[in-house]
Amino acid sequence: MKKTLFEPLKLKKFRILFSAQVISDLGNWLDFTALLVLFAYSWELGPGALASLTISIGLPGLILGPFTGVFVDKLPLKTVMIVSDLLRALTVFCLIFAPNFYVVLILIVFRGTFTTFFDPARQSAIKLLVPKEQLLKASSLSQLSLNGSKIIGPALGSALLLFTTPQMAFLIDSISYTVSALLLLFLPKMEKEKQETTEKNKIFKGFWKDLREGLVFISNKKTLLILILFNGTVFFIVYLFDSLGVLLAKDMGIEDSVFGIFISIVGVGALVGAITIGQWSGKYNHLNILTISALFLGIMLILTGLGGFGYLPRIIPLWLAIWFIIGLSIGTISVCYGYLLQLHTPQQLMGRVSSSANALVNGAMVIAPTIGSLLAIWIEVSGVFLTSGLLIMSVCGFVFFAYKKIRIGGVRQEGLAK
DSSP states (O other): OOOOTTGGGGSHHHHHHHHHHHHHHHHHHHHHHHHHHIIIIISOOOHHHHHHHHHHHHHHHHHHHHHHHHHHHHSOHHHHHHHHHHHHHHHHHHHTTOOSHHHHHHHHHHHHHHHHHHHHHHHHHHHHHSOGGGHHHHHHHHHHHHHHHHHHHHHHHHHHHTTSOHHHHHHHHHHHHHHHHHHHTTSOOOHHHHHHHHHHHTSOOOHHHHHHHHHHHHHHOHHHHHHHHHHHHHHHHHHHHHTTHHHHHHHTTOOHHHHHHHHHHHHHHHHHHHHHHHHHOTTSOHHHHHHHHHHHHHHHHHHHHHHHTTSSOOOHHHHHHHHHHHHHHHHHHHHHHHHHHHHTSOGGGHHHHHHHHHHHHHHHHHHHHHHHHHHHHHHHHHHHHHHHHHHHHHHHHHHHHHHHHHHHHHHHHHHHHO
16 A cells, blocks of 8 residues: 555654644644734734834744754753743733733743744654654655644634634633643653663763754755755745735735735645655655755746736736745745755754754844845835845755765765775
């Protein structure tokens, strides 16, 4: 019988971890919708406050990510995830009583800090709990949860806010983190982890030495370094235009009701990408798939920019197809990246490597939207999309030649060794 994408769910230990992630991810996006409504409608705040919210979400991962990874590699993963979930539940519960947006931003920073512990611990746990031959499918399922929650979470949040207040959404989000923590209690003790790290933990090398060990590993493993820089750069470019989509649609004469469909179709494309890669890409080179996906993303962004300038017909089905491919490409990149990161990273360094890599993406989330807004003033919104596409195409070319050079260098070294 042919193995399916859901093969890892037959493992009880992964099923528990995945269930906890699904509940937590849904809560994240339900919570985000409530925050937007609270800022924009209840408190009638402007773009500056909304930008501050985005910065508050990404800042902890940017600053603390590389450091928290050290603790993740030293501490029991199960304990780290449970404590992180409980602290996030407490923080979100406090949002119910927040009197102003300054307090909200502080609480969001605290929640982001606890998330910098949870995410690398979850990544490390996946590698530990799932056999190597099922890692790709497990990574795909993890991305399914992340991307699916971006579609279902806001929809649930919007429906909930029709009948109640943002504060009720915060309460439900707090409950979701608590349920996630309770599920994680049923995870096994991860005996294999203890066997692998017991020898290492006999002599504590010191925090800064451990931090340096992770960074040195990344810098010395050229393929991994290229992979992390590539992913960080691509998502920096994505965040350049991400918040400008609504302005582009408005400039193109697309109604606000139709724009909601465009947002959904991007999410659907990301889901299809995750499913496709997880189910059918096992025998292919995933670095090549990642590069080709980024290439398609660049082409679609160039077409989007040209369309904004009026060089392409404004036919709704055409633009739905283009934005579907944008989502498909982003979903494919995310799955391939997550799988390759786990494949090239030893278990004992998984926390440090993944958290350092996440710091780049969080940095992009903090910095890129501001740069994108400034570029939109200079070269118009359509110009930002066009420029983003050209930048991604350039990055793809750089990665192709850099990886080719590494492979040629590796072959030469093997020849000399012989």
